[in-house]
Amino acid sequence: MSAYIKRAVLAMQGYMPGEQPADPGVIKLNTNENPYPPSPAVRKVLQGIQAETLRLYPDPLGRALRRKIAELHKCSSDSVFVGNGADEILALCTRAFVENEGAIGFFEPSYSLYPVLAQIRGVRSLPVALGPDFEWAMPASYRANLFLMTTPNAPTGIQYPKAKIRAFCARLRGVVVLDEAYVDFAREHCLDLALARPNVLALRTLSKSYALAGLRLGYAVGSPALIAALFKIKDSYNVNRLTQAAALAALGDQTYMRKLVERIKKTRNWTATELKRLGFCVFPSETNFLWVRPPRLKAHELFSRLRARNILVRHFPGKRTQDYLRITIGTPDQMRALLSAVRIISKKDCFP
Numbered sequence: 001m002s003a004y005i006k007r008a009v010l011a012m013q014g015y016m017p018g019e020q021p022a023d024p025g026v027i028k029l030n031t032n033e034n035p036y037p038p039s040p041a042v043r044k045v046l047q048g049i050q051a052e053t054l055r056l057y058p059d060p061l062g063r064a065l066r067r068k069i070a071e072l073h074k075c076s077s078d079s080v081f082v083g084n085g086a087d088e089i090l091a092l093c094t095r096a097f098v099e100n101e102g103a104i105g106f107f108e109p110s111y112s113l114y115p116v117l118a119q120i121r122g123v124r125s126l127p128v129a130l131g132p133d134f135e136w137a138m139p140a141s142y143r144a145n146l147f148l149m150t151t152p153n154a155p156t157g158i159q160y161p162k163a164k165i166r167a168f169c170a171r172l173r174g175v176v177v178l179d180e181a182y183v184d185f186a187r188e189h190c191l192d193l194a195l196a197r198p199n200v201l202a203l204r205t206l207s208k209s210y211a212l213a214g215l216r217l218g219y220a221v222g223s224p225a226l227i228a229a230l231f232k233i234k235d236s237y238n239v240n241r242l243t244q245a246a247a248l249a250a251l252g253d254q255t256y257m258r259k260l261v262e263r264i265k266k267t268r269n270w271t272a273t274e275l276k277r278l279g280f281c282v283f284p285s286e287t288n289f290l291w292v293r294p295p296r297l298k299a300h301e302l303f304s305r306l307r308a309r310n311i312l313v314r315h316f317p318g319k320r321t322q323d324y325l326r327i328t329i330g331t332p333d334q335m336r337a338l339l340s341a342v343r344i345i346s347k348k349d350c351f352p
């Protein structure tokens with residue numbers, strides 16, 4: 001059967017998304033979802049949708065949604081693209097901005113989808129190793145046709161200095177996608193760079209701060225020429241009717257989104273303090289998750305023991321990441337459950 005499949009596809013592993021357990025009793029701190037429900041405005045819109053309207057295709061250009069996003073970011077609708085999650089837009093960027101003999105760059109570690117996208121596209125990956133504490137480390141002579149930069153970074157939670165990002169965007173002779181999936185939890189953003197430079201796109205998602213991972217809506221903001229290129233190659237109806245309507249409602253309720261973000265940041269800071277008290281090394285986070293190195297126990301061991309207690313966090317095997325865990329910030333009750341499980345596990349570990 002393998003004769004029918006492209007060699008590159010046979011050889012690749014494919015992206016491994018975080019586990020989505022069927023058991024609702026699991027405390028799910030593994031995929032950076034928001035622990036709170038989306039805005040009540042979203043529920044209202046979804047309840048008001050007439051099934052009859054699903055007969056018709058959605059607006060292929062997502063005009064109402066793009067007007068709303070343009071209004072929020074004080075730019076023109078021509079500078080906005082909408083997609084079926086940020087992931088779809090990342091894949092489109094690899095098709096629109098990289099020649100067959102080109103290369104795609106990204107920091108390591110960062111979003112583990114990036115190398116998979118390069119494999120799917122059949123082009124070289126040019127990873128750049130972050131510094132010893134996962135800080136910015138970019139060689140002066142570095143080149144790539146497309147650089148995918150998560151900022152603030154995942155899985156580390158660290159925000160890069162904006163001056164470094166600005167200088168890199170000015171220097172690179174290729175497109176820089178600033179993947180700002182977590183930026184609503186950070187102190188600053190780089191959307192202005194995307195609007196000012198011809199080679200930069202800022203990428204956002206409603207999956208994290210808006211609590212709408214299940215809806216699948218991402219958007220890109222940048223120069224109209226880059227945006228027009230994405231429009232040329234997208235599927236005709238890449239954002240469905242329900243998503244367009246619900247996303248419009250969510251974006252219209254900025255107050256609610258800000259409230260969720262503040263609540264999560266408060267829980268994040270408190271959890272970080274408690275984990276430090278337990279001896280964890282906790283990296284400064286500007287996201288809705290913490291990147292931690294446990295004391296005594298190996299990270300994968302703690303991961304398994306938490307899992308046995310129905311608490312899911314994320315462990316990434318691999319040289320740079322194997323000693324750490326990424327813990328999504330849940331509700332205060334969920335974080336208390338995590339901390340008490342860690343305390344019990346650590347005691348057992350010390351006095352077997």
Ligand SMILES: Cc1ncc(COP(=O)(O)O)c(C=O)c1O
Nearest residue numbers: 085086087111150181205207218
């Ligand atoms: C850095 C980064 N970019 C993009 C995404 C995916 O966003 P979406 O759910 O909009 O496809 C994620 C999801 O975890 C992410 O961590």
